[in-house]
Amino acid sequence: MNHQFELPASYKKWTLGLIIAGVAALIYGFIMYHPFAHVSHGPGHGGGHGDVNSTRFWAVLLQNSVFWLLVVNASMFFICVTTMAMGGWQVALRRVPEAISSVVPILGIITFVILMAIVWGDRTDIYHWLDEEAVAKDRILNGKKGFLNPMFYTIVSAITIFLWWFLGKKMRSMSLETDKTGPMDYESGKKWIWKNTVWASLYTVVFGLTVASTIPWLWLMSIDAHWYSTMYSWYTFASTFVAGMSLVALYVIFLKNRGQLEYVNEEHLHDLGKFMFAFSVFWTYLWFSQYMLIWYSNQPEETKYFIERIGTAEKAGPYKGIFLFNLIINFLAPLLILMRKGSKRNWTMITFMAVLIIFGHWIDFYQMVMPGTVKNHPELMPFEFGIAALFIGLIMWGVGRYLGSHSLVAKNHPFLKESMIHHT
């Protein structure tokens, strides 16, 4: 069977359509929301309606770029941890997360440009810590100055995105090489697996130091610069990892529908479903741990984060609906629907749940970014969805490019047989 995949015309049409819609939204925002208008300093000062839209423009770009970048990056993490665990079951579908992770450099550059525009464009409405006057007067922010300053932010972001790209590229090229070099014997296979394990562990260490700790602090948590949570980075990781696994499942189902990935069957789908189920519960665990500790100790500087979102007993906050909706679609729905074995082995059900989970965690990121930036003016309008469409279109374009130009089965991978006979 030929494992070369010809991208269907409908896929190209959708990719183009989403990118056009996204660019239209971007241009609309560019013209209507005055993204480069002068910003009022700090919260509470001024803030006419035009101001809010200017903030909204950057906040939406920040939310989407960081979310989609971390989602595609999660694919490479999946490859690396399964490599290090000597996993065999995923080999039949391994080219799919590889293709998704090939979008990291594209989204990485876009994210970097957006972050730099925010930081060097002095967007104090996004990151309060950019306001030097306010920081000088503020004991807490003054103490965080060594970490929260434009130079440090720029350097760490640049190194991080570079390392994700570089190490991911290395993992992908080692996999693609096997297509050319042909089947491996025992010794060369062992050597190849060992080389993969070394690079995968390097990536995983970098991943731990960035996605699972510093990067969410810098890019997202510093929006609420006075507030901190030790759960935040894990929470961000869980959110993007479960969305990333859902994206892998979606592509696997798409390719399977097109008659590709001949070795993938319900057993592999079942395992992807288990990942979606387990990490939805893991996300909830972190969500709840963050919430309960703050609720219990009831310190004003900590509860502020939740008051901005759900409000108080007397007055509901503007994000209360989204906050509860977030919990329903990211916890209750996956828990109750994906619990059964049958639904994890059902192609239609996994498709539905994957879309739901990706959307749910997009909303999760929305409620992480917006309350600290646009404050009491949450909007979920065509502009927000348009920017999301732009990023989805870019991901579809990048993934399609990789899928169309390489064999869809890593046919010389030493563990392929293990994946073919995989059953639970």
Place this chain on the structure above:
Amino acid sequence: MAGGIKKFVVGSFEDEAVLFPAVKNVRKAGYKIHDVYTPFPVHGLDHALGLRETSLHTAGFIYAITGTTTALTFMTWVFTKDWPLNIGGKPYFALPAWIPITFELTVLFSAVGMVLTFCYLCQLSPFIKKHHFHPRATDDLFVMAIECTDKTNDSELQQFLERTGAKEVNVQVAETGWWLGRYDRDQKLYRDEKGY
């Protein structure tokens, strides 16, 4: 002690790879396999035997929601009706604080419930004895017991089993249910058996 005395033709296999086609051929020939006893769990054997999927996980789910309800109703009753306490100015109905306990009770009920259900279904318990078709079934042999009916021709079946690759074939009349007894007291060791 449900069961009763029945007659079985028992074949012992030394290799999984021989066992699987044997199971398939015996079933195809129309014989009724009582059970296959293996020294370790064999992947796919349940499928080859045509056993239905276990309902143990459904039972587990029911135990779990029982645990959830028990925890929530009990804590609600204690802290809002029976003995309301002001703890750190929190409301009497302090749901977030109860979630960990609710979770633990959910896990506890489902875990303990499933273990007990499993033991019940497998008739595993101290002081309960069952007939062993071959003592080496817990060591290194795969033992297949085929139930005989009035119409079964024993010798024909024995020859058939030998052809499928069984190393040892015999006929046993055995109690299929359980009875009271102690394995540590009245256990016949394999080295005392005939033919060791």
